Amino acid sequence: MNMQAGLKSTSGRMLRLRCKTKNGSHVMQGLTHQSCVQELKSKVEELTGIPCNVQKIMVGYPPSSLDLRNLDAHLKDYPIKSGDTLIVEEEKNKPKPQDHPIVKAPHLKLSPELARRVVPADNSCLFTSVYYVVEGGVYDPACAPEMRSLIAQIVSSDPAAYCEAVLGKTNEEYCSWIKRDDTWGGAIEVSILSKFYQCEICVVDTQTVRVDRFGEDSGYQKRVLLIYDGIHYDPLQEQIPSSDAPPQTIFSTTDDIILAQALELADEARRKRQFTDVNRFALRCMVCQTGLVGQKEAREHAKETGHTNFGEV
Structure with a gap:
């Protein structure tokens, strides 16, 4: 399956990717120069049905293949200019996603x-x-x-x-x-x-x-x-x-x-x-050794005797 796409700039750094297939013409919007490779490949898969892992995307004349293995890279890092034509092919010799699913290792970041x-x-x-x-x-x-x-x-x-x-x-x-x-x-x-x-x-x-x-x-x-x-x-x-x-x-x-x-x-x-439970815990006056229960008895004892040194039993 082949697909040709005209890449045209809209306002600012926004890019519009027009995809042409046998079934008609589709407009891909929402991409900018800050978009990452994964976003581009996902859009292509959405419109053409070509799985991300078997896409071969080429640009220029004669067409040269883009190295898009770094899925986090931005489109601005590639030689894609407004008005360029992108050619997308399906690489037949690569396994389909269901054959060998790619499992990303989780990025562990400890939180406070x-x-x-x-x-x-x-x-x-x-x-x-x-x-x-x-x-x-x-x-x-x-x-x-x-x-x-x-x-x-x-x-x-x-x-x-x-x-x-x-x-x-x-x-x-x-x-x-x-x-x-x-x-x-x-x-x-x-x-x-x-x-x-x-x-x-x-x-x-x-x-x-x-x-x-x-x-x-x-x-x-x-x-x-x-x-x-x-x-x-x-x-x-x-x-x-x-x-x-x-x-x-x-x-x-x-x-x-x-x-x-x-x-x-x-x-x-x-x-x-x-x-x-401060209302029920056992105390002892460390001055006169009187046994008390809770803060209330301790306060009353302190007022009556002037003793304020208590220890928990």
Whole structure:
């Protein structure tokens, strides 16, 4: 089977390929100089029925065969000009596609994965985790005292905003309390650090599978992620498996895909029961050794005795 085609330019770099066969004339549109060889061969097969792997395409006078083995090459890389005639023949000595199908090996490209980066459960996991994500993946267990002091300075500088109704204790008592290494950080501290670092801090809860977004309405451009199991915080990071590339811990606040991935991670942890029910978990006051159950009893005990050092049983 032979086919002659007049190649004529239309607007810009658009090409129009006119195919003439025994059954009539066909116009092939949609090709440009940026089109690849595979697109050309597919169009030819569509119009003529000649399978791509047995096409022999020639151009010029006398006609010379084009080397079209690189299917990703662009038409601009070949000596095809407006007004040229392409001659397409079927190579009889080549096997048909159904005889020897060509199977392309898949191009494997590893995608980044969101994962938990475990930090020590040393009463300062929140501060270590926040420092890790806002600093772009820098782990520094010695950062906690500095961050505690930073929070105390911010709170003491604005006693009107940080009053007893907000803190649960007087401004002065809170500032002394937060600087101790046996106290835990929570929502108040996350909110303060979000303002200080000018970024949205998203905390994904593994028990409820919800995300609490601190700084959501502040117009920040950056977002960092933590995962929380009821008593412990860990940072979340995105990293390519088996790669030495540094992890990514800072994301855009417009990236909702990363939030969906974080919730999937939390849901997986929930299904594996990787959380602590803070209303039922057993505690012991490390000062007087009183046994307690849940946060409510711990708070009441702290108000009555002034003891704030608790350990999980």
